[in-house]
Amino acid sequence: MDINNNKRAKEENNDNTNSSSTDPDTLVDEFDEKVGLHSESSAMAEPEDELDEKTALQQQDHQNELDALLEDTPPSSRPDSRGNDGQETTKRNEAELQHIFNQFDEDKDKDKKMDKKEENQQGQEPQEQQEQPNEQQIEQQKEQETNTGVDKRTSIASESSTSTTARPTSLAEIKRTAEETKGRERQELPFDFNRFLEQMRRRGAVPITRYFKSFLQAFERRPWAVNEQIKIIQDFLDFIYVKMRECEVWRNVSDQEFENAKEGMEKLVMNRLYHATFSPSTTDDKERDEILHQKISIFRWIREGHLDIPDTTHNESFLTFAETELLKINNYKAPRDKLICILNCCKVIFGLIKHVDGEGGADKFLPILIYVVLRANPPRLVSNVQNPEHLQSESGYYLTNLMGSITFIETMDASSLSITKEEFDANIERTMAELKQERPSISQDKQKINYDNAVHPSRSPQAQPQPLIDPVKTAALIEKGSTFAQKTMQKPLNFVGKIFQGLNEGSPGSSDEEVPTQRYYQQQQGGPMYVQPYPQQQQQPQQPLPQQYIQQQLGNPEAMPQMPPRPLPPVPDARAAEARREFDENLQSIITMFPNVEPQVCFMILQANEGHVGQTIDTLLEMSDSPDTAAKTSEEDEFPDTEATLQLSAEEERRTRDTPPVPVSKDSPVYANKNEGSEEEQQQQQQK
Amino acid sequence: ESAVGKSSLVMRFVKDHFDEYRESTIGAAFLAQTISLDDNTTVKFEIWDTAGQERYKSLAPMYYRNANCAVVVYDITQASSLEKAKAWVNELQRQADPNIVIALAGNKSDLESRRAIETQTAQEYADEAGLLFFETSAKTAHNVHELFNAIAKRMPLDQLADNTRGRNRLNARGGVDLNRPANPNGCACKLYIFIYTKVDLYI
Numbered sequence: 066m067d068i069n070n071n072k073r074a075k076e077e078n079n080d081n082t083n084s085s086s087t088d089p090d091t092l093v094d095e096f097d098e099k100v101g102l103h104s105e106s107s108a109m110a111e112p113e114d115e116l117d118e119k120t121a122l123q124q125q126d127h128q129n130e131l132d133a134l135l136e137d138t139p140p141s142s143r144p145d146s147r148g149n150d151g152q153e154t155t156k157r158n159e160a161e162l163q164h165i166f167n168q169f170d171e172d173k174d175k176d177k178k179m180d181k182k183e184e185n186q187q188g189q190e191p192q193e194q195q196e197q198p199n200e201q202q203i204e205q206q207k208e209q210e211t212n213t214g215v216d217k218r219t220s221i222a223s224e225s226s227t228s229t230t231a232r233p234t235s236l237a238e239i240k241r242t243a244e245e246t247k248g249r250e251r252q253e254l255p256f257d258f259n260r261f262l263e264q265m266r267r268r269g270a271v272p273i274t275r276y277f278k279s280f281l282q283a284f285e286r287r288p289w290a291v292n293e294q295i296k297i298i299q300d301f302l303d304f305i306y307v308k309m310r311e312c313e314v315w316r317n318v319s320d321q322e323f324e325n326a327k328e329g330m331e332k333l334v335m336n337r338l339y340h341a342t343f344s345p346s347t348t349d350d351k352e353r354d355e356i357l358h359q360k361i362s363i364f365r366w367i368r369e370g371h372l373d374i375p376d377t378t379h380n381e382s383f384l385t386f387a388e389t390e391l392l393k394i395n396n397y398k399a400p401r402d403k404l405i406c407i408l409n410c411c412k413v414i415f416g417l418i419k420h421v422d423g424e425g426g427a428d429k430f431l432p433i434l435i436y437v438v439l440r441a442n443p444p445r446l447v448s449n450v451q452n453p454e455h456l457q458s459e460s461g462y463y464l465t466n467l468m469g470s471i472t473f474i475e476t477m478d479a480s481s482l483s484i485t486k487e488e489f490d491a492n493i494e495r496t497m498a499e500l501k502q503e504r505p506s507i508s509q510d511k512q513k514i515n516y517d518n519a520v521h522p523s524r525s526p527q528a529q530p531q532p533l534i535d536p537v538k539t540a541a542l543i544e545k546g547s548t549f550a551q552k553t554m555q556k557p558l559n560f561v562g563k564i565f566q567g568l569n570e571g572s573p574g575s576s577d578e579e580v581p582t583q584r585y586y587q588q589q590q591g592g593p594m595y596v597q598p599y600p601q602q603q604q605q606p607q608q609p610l611p612q613q614y615i616q617q618q619l620g621n622p623e624a625m626p627q628m629p630p631r632p633l634p635p636v637p638d639a640r641a642a643e644a645r646r647e648f649d650e651n652l653q654s655i656i657t658m659f660p661n662v663e664p665q666v667c668f669m670i671l672q673a674n675e676g677h678v679g680q681t682i683d684t685l686l687e688m689s690d691s692p693d694t695a696a697k698t699s700e701e702d703e704f705p706d707t708e709a710t711l712q713l714s715a716e717e718e719r720r721t722r723d724t725p726p727v728p729v730s731k732d733s734p735v736y737a738n739k740n741e742g743s744e745e746e747q748q749q750q751q752q753k
Numbered sequence: 754e755s756a757v758g759k760s761s762l763v764m765r766f767v768k769d770h771f772d773e774y775r776e777s778t779i780g781a782a783f784l785a786q787t788i789s790l791d792d793n794t795t796v797k798f799e800i801w802d803t804a805g806q807e808r809y810k811s812l813a814p815m816y817y818r819n820a821n822c823a824v825v826v827y828d829i830t831q832a833s834s835l836e837k838a839k840a841w842v843n844e845l846q847r848q849a850d851p852n853i854v855i856a857l858a859g860n861k862s863d864l865e866s867r868r869a870i871e872t873q874t875a876q877e878y879a880d881e882a883g884l885l886f887f888e889t890s891a892k893t894a895h896n897v898h899e900l901f902n903a904i905a906k907r908m909p910l911d912q913l914a915d916n917t918r919g920r921n922r923l924n925a926r927g928g929v930d931l932n933r934p935a936n937p938n939g940c941a942c943k944l945y946i947f948i949y950t951k952v953d954l955y956i
Contacts, residue, residue, distance in 0.1 A: 373806075408779055415780030426760025427782040427802035431809060462783040462801050469812040481808045 261329025269313040276305055277330075281337055291451075294342055302331060332399045339398040353447040357475060361442040362500065364477065366492045371482040372432040375421060382654065383417035384433075388441040394449050403449055404460050410437060411463045427466075435470040447471060757828035758860040761891035763800050766901055788898075788905060796905040813841075814848060822854035822904050827875075829859040829888065830867040835875060842882055854907045856885035858900055863890040 264270055280301050289297060306327050309315045315326055335342065369376045390410040394403050414433045418425040438446070450468050473481065479489035652671050656664045671677075760781060767784045782802040789795050803809070803816045817823055825841045827834035838857060845855055857879045859870060872888055879886035885903050889896040 411779050415782075418780070424760065424764070424781055426763070427804040428760065428806065430780060430782045430802075431804035431812075432806075458799060459779060459783045459785070462799075463779060465801070465815050466782070469809070469815050472812055472815070473809065476811065 257325065258329050258332060261326050261333075264314050264326065265329075265333075267314050273305065273309055273312055273314075276308060277333070280305075280334075284338060284341065288341070294338075298334060298338070298342070302327075302334065305330060328401075332401065335400060336398045350448040350451060351445075353475075354445040357447055357471065358442060358444060360477075361439055361474060363493060363496050364439060364474070365442075366496055367436070367439050367482065369436065371484050372436050373483055374432050374436055377421050379417060379420050383413055383420070384437055384440060387411075387413040387417070387433075387437045391437060391441045392443050394443055395445060404464065407450075407467055408460060408463055410434075411466070431466060431469065434466055435473055438467070438470045438474060757805065757826050757831070757834055758891050759805060759824075759826050760802055762824075762826060762858065762860055762889060762897060763802060765891040765894050765897045766798075767800070786901070788901060790902070790905055796908070798901065798905075813844070817845060817849045817853070820849060820853060821908060822856065823849065824856045824858055824900070824904070825884075826858045826860050827870070828861050829870045829875075830861055830864050832869040835859075835870050835878070839878065839882075842884065846882070852909060854885070854904055855882075856887070856900060856904050857882075859886075859888040860891060862888040862895055863892045 265274055284297060309326060309330065310323065315323055318326070369380060374380075387410045390406055390413055393409075394406040397403050397406065411430070411434065414430060414437065415425075417433065418429050422429075443449070450464060450471065479486045482489065484492075648671070652664075652668055763784050764781065767786045784800045784802075785797065786800065787795055787797040801816050801820070803813060823845050825838045825845070827838035842855055842857065845853060857875065859872070859875050875888075876886055878884075885900070885907060887896045887900040887903070889900055891897065
C-alpha cells in the first residue's frame, strides 16, 4: 500500500501536469519520468519490485506530508480526469511502469520483443497477457487526456462566456476574442511538440523509442567530454532521423512535419540529457558561473553612464523588460529555447535603441547588452551560453554578443569603463562593504545555491533575501486559491516534501520551504528585487506572494498562447478579474514606456493587439518616434522588422511558435514565458 | 572606431539590394544580404557588426572567428581613423583565418569638403597590404555595392562552396537552423551556390 500511495502521488502529479496543461515540457517530463524510471531499473539490474518498495519507503514521509497538506483540499477540487477512484489510477500507473520495465527487458532482444508485441496484440499468450491490459490502460489514459483537453476547451469557452456575463466589460470581451484567436491559431501551428510526443507514443514508434532509450543509457554510462557529447548527440540525431523517416509513423508525413519531428526529437534528447550537457562536470563552467555572478554583484553600482549608454527616460522600462527576458534563460532546458530568450532580450534592446535614436548597430547595442547582463546578473550565465552548435547566422551573432558581454564583464576593470580609477575603487570598496553587511542573507542564499545545484542544475539561485512565508500560511492560501492553483501548488509542495526528506532536517526551516515559491515569484516577475520596480510590478504587491503567483498562473490565458487550452476548473470570477487586472497592468507598463503617447492611444493599440504586449510595443515604437526620427523610421519600415514577411522571421516563427519562449516581436505576448517557464520549473522540481 | 558609419554602410548595402533576402529579425547589428555575381553564383553575406569602441576591442576575435571576409571602415574626415583602421587590418592579418578577404572602406565620401585623408594615401596603403579598397558613402550609396561585389568576387568561391555544403549538412543536424538556404526557384538548370559569409566590419 505504500507503493500505491507513492504511485498515487506520482499519478496525481502527472495528472496535474496533464490536466493543467498539455504543454510540451510537461509531456517531456512525463515522458522523461517514464524513461527515467526505466533507466533506473536498468541501472539497478533486476529487482524492480524491491526498488520500488524502497523508493516508496523513502518517500513515505514525504508522502505523508503531502497528504497532510492536501487533506484540507476539498475533494471537488481534484480534477475529474484523475478519476475519483485513486485505486484505479494507481493500478494504471503501476501497469504502465510494469509495461516500461517489460519493454526494457525485451529491449535486449529485438526480435523476441517484436514477437511478443505481436502476440500481445493478439492477446493470446497468457504469460504476456500482462502487457496487453497495460497497453490498453495506457490507451485509456491517453484517451482520458484527450478528453481532458476537450473538456478544457469547453470549460474555457464556457468560462469566457461566464466571464463576459459576469463582467460585461469590453476588457473581458477582448480577452475572450484573444482566446478564441489563440485557439484558432493553435489549430494551424506547424510545430507542436505535443504532437511529436504523441507520435512517439504510437505503437509504430516503438523502434524509435527503443533506440532513444538505449542511447540515453549508453550516454549515461560515463561522463563524456564536451566535444564527445556534441559528437555523440549529433551522431545519434543523424542516425535517429534516418530511422524516424523509415518508421511508419513518419514515413508518409510532409517534409515540414518531419522537420518538426526532428526538432521535437532534438528537444527531447536535449531535455533528457540536460543534466549531463548543461554545465558538465568536465568543464569549469560552474566555477566561471560563480565567479561571474559574484563579480557582477560587486559591480552592481554600474550605471548607464559608465558604459556611455545614453540615459533616457525610456531606459528603465525597456531595460527591465530586457532583463526579464534574459532571466528566463534558466527556465528552459533545450538550447533553442534558451536561445530564444536571448534573442528576445536583444530584440527589446533594439526596441530601446530604435525608440531613442532611430537606428543603431553594434556600437549602441553591445554596451546596452552588457548593461542588461549586469543588471540581471542571471545565474549560471556562462553555462547557459555554451551552445557551440548554434554559433551561426543571426542567432549565432547575438549569442556571440552575449558571450562577448560575458568576456567583457569577466575582464572588466576601471579602464573598461567611463570612470576614474579613484571613483572605481571607491565604488568597489563601498559595494564590498555593503555585501559584507548583507552577508548573512548572502551566505544563506549561497547555501541555497549549492543545494540547488545539487538538486537540479537548472534551478536558479537568486541573491535577494525576501520576506519568508510561513508554510502554514502558504497552505492556507492554497486552500483559498482556486482549484487550478491548488494543482499548481502541489508540485512545489511536493518538492518541499522532498526537501524535508532529503535534508532530513528535524525542524525544516521555513526558508527552505520558501524557496520554490519565492523563486517562482521572482521568475514570474522577471526581476530580482533590487531593480527598480517595473511599473507592472508596482501594482501588484497587495497580495501575498503565493496568491499572486497562483493568480498569475491562473488567469493569464495569453500566457500560454501556444498551448492547447488548459482544463481550468470553472473559476470565472477570478479569471475575469485576473484578465482585467492583467490587461490594466500591461496597459500601465505600456503607458509608462511611452510617455509621449496618449494613454488613450496606448489603450486602443493594446486592445487592437488583443492585449499582446510585444506587438503593442512594436506598433507604438513605430508610431511614437519623434518627428525628426520619423523620417528614419519610415525608411526603416522597409527594413526587416517586426513583420513576419521575411523568410527568416517566418521560419523562426514557425520554429518558435510552439515552444515556450516566443519571439517578442511576433504575435506572442512576452508574458508567454512566464507560466511555461515556471511550470517547467515545477516539473523539474517534481522530477527531483 | 565608433561613428565612422559602419552600420549605415551595411544598412545601405542591405537596403538597396534585393528585398527578398533580408533576414534580420532582431535588430540592425546583424544583417544578411544576398547578391548575384552571375547567373550561377549567389553570395549571401551575413554581416556581423561589431562595436567599434576601444573598450570592446578585445572582444573582436570572437566576432571575426570563422569570418570569410572583413570590411574595415574608416572615416575620411577624421585623420586618426585610418591609423586605427590599419591597426585592425594588422590584427586581422595576424589573427584571423589566413584566407580572410579584407576590404578597406573610406566612408563619408560625400563629405568631400571636410576630407582629411587623401584617397591616394589610403589606396597606397591598401595596395601594399593587399586589401580591397573603396571610398564609399553610406549616405549617397556611392560605391557601396561595388565594395560588396568586389568582396564577393575576391572570395575563393569554389572552396567556400564546398565548405558551405559541409556546413549545411552539419546544420541539418543541428536544431536552430536559421541558415538553411531558401530553395531558389527550384530551377534545376541553374546551379546556385550559396555562400555563407560573415563579413565583419571594423572601425
